[in-house]
Amino acid sequence: MSGPADLPGLTGLPGLPVPLAQRVRERQGDFLLFALTPPRRTTAPEKVAEIAGRTLARLAPLDLDGVLLYDIDDESDRTDQERPFPFLPTLDPADYLRDHLGAAGLPAVVYRAVGKYAPDELGAWAAAQDPTDVLSVFVGSASRDTPVRTTLPAAHALRTEAAPDLLVGGVAIPERHTRRGDEHLRMLAKQASGCGFFVTQVVYDVNAAKNLVSDYRYACLEQGVEPVPVVFTFSVVGGVRTLEFLRWLGVDVPRWIANDLTHAHDPLQASHEHSAAAARELLAYAHASGVPVGLSVESVSARRVEIEQSVALAHELRSLLG
């Protein structure tokens, strides 16, 4: 409270939520995002506007801190298994935001699959963003064999140069931590190259998520680094096909949950309950451990019932954040 005439800073204004970028910068968690995949590239422009309008109407009651916009890449070179849903190129998330979602005034976290862009293009985009409203997540390629136009380290170097104020996050994968045990060190390395937050893929294995938070926390303590927010993503599953798709994406679903979803009369409702319980457990753990944690909800499939249930899940997660 050192402003002129004791005017409170933005953070201190009672009743006004702290904007996402400021929260992340101040290393606060407890925010809620909704993750969207832009419409397919083949969608007619008037149809895109209609989809965007319907999406914003759905999200309006949620009191979100922001939206997250995925930059979908064909990840079929990541695995030999057949993709359960076909890959269809989608609109550029930055274009979709600018042309269709900007009016809502919601902060946005725009993913960049950096390998898809030339360095100039990526740098120019980063420099053109208003860092109070736009954040980004830089994602490297899914496999070493994918030809890339910009590597992840190059993208971070570019950003530091061209857009020093743009908050950029990285991907953190609890499942990779289960296999290799060093994801917390990767996070610290990414943090050193400029990541100000992390986002996970969909979480069903809370134990793996807690392992990562814990190892990250103690590594931060050891290295004298302050932990940055980690955004955990949750989603519902409407049936066996979506469950298979989650697995194809690399999501570990514990057997007991997979069994429940496979046998449930209403898998959508059952997965909603599992996800809400997982989020609750993870939040309680994060609060106790001092690592700032945010929540994100996505609809893995494009089926209307799954989208609507995801919105209901976001409603419930909002209530967990008080």
Add this chain to the structure above:
Amino acid sequence: MSGPADLPGLTGLPGLPVPLAQRVRERQGDFLLFALTPPRRTTAPEKVAEIAGRTLARLAPLDLDGVLLYDIDDESDRTDQERPFPFLPTLDPADYLRDHLGAAGLPAVVYRAVGKYAPDELGAWAAAQDPTDVLSVFVGSASRDTPVRTTLPAAHALRTEAAPDLLVGGVAIPERHTRRGDEHLRMLAKQASGCGFFVTQVVYDVNAAKNLVSDYRYACLEQGVEPVPVVFTFSVVGGVRTLEFLRWLGVDVPRWIANDLTHAHDPLQASHEHSAAAARELLAYAHASGVPVGLSVESVSARRVEIEQSVALAHELRSLLG
């Protein structure tokens, strides 16, 4: 309520707890056991009596449904890793029960490492037990290379012949399920050969425990078999050495819990809280899934503070059972 003059059966007598053997036979869970390792074989007889007296005094306030008596076997052929605590032969649990604990009138589950006994010896022991007060758990050898006097299948066949009323349980290992994925099928096979309940080793990985309960439940459903009680065992950890010993015994301790215990100011208290939380979660899950679950507490080490904290843990678990 079909007895003469509407006299309730034993189960229905209000205020009187249902004895352990009856509970297990009726496939009810929600009972509490305390697991004991008999004193070392070199202990002087008067000292053994003193230990037993102290133990019973400690356990008296716990309102236990029974005690579990381990039959310790040198398991050093199970693994190449050095045993963190030395192996010291202990008194035969059946002798210890008969000579020192019987007076307490508590039902007892007596372990039999069946490979240690000749078939005649094992059969005679089984036949001599009062099946209303004594149950047993038959344990096979820890490794294929151990020479055995009676194999596990032979022990079950013997028991069916010599002591058809004696309730015998088997060992179920969630960690083995994590590695091989077929522990639920082993349980069903053991059930078919006569096992009326199962007991696990110490549980710190609730997720693994839930996976096993879930797979067991759905396999029972599929085969039209009623699930029998599964007793999950909990313990406290006083420090890094006990944690190492747990791991040596084959217990999976999730990284986030191991981290917490390693960094805790008071690992004993921290492990108590982790164990109570795990038991609470597992019980809630078991109640929802319809698999009867009992709880057992043991002290992994012989240190006085760890024993006392285990008793405190048993107190807390008792309160979970209502």
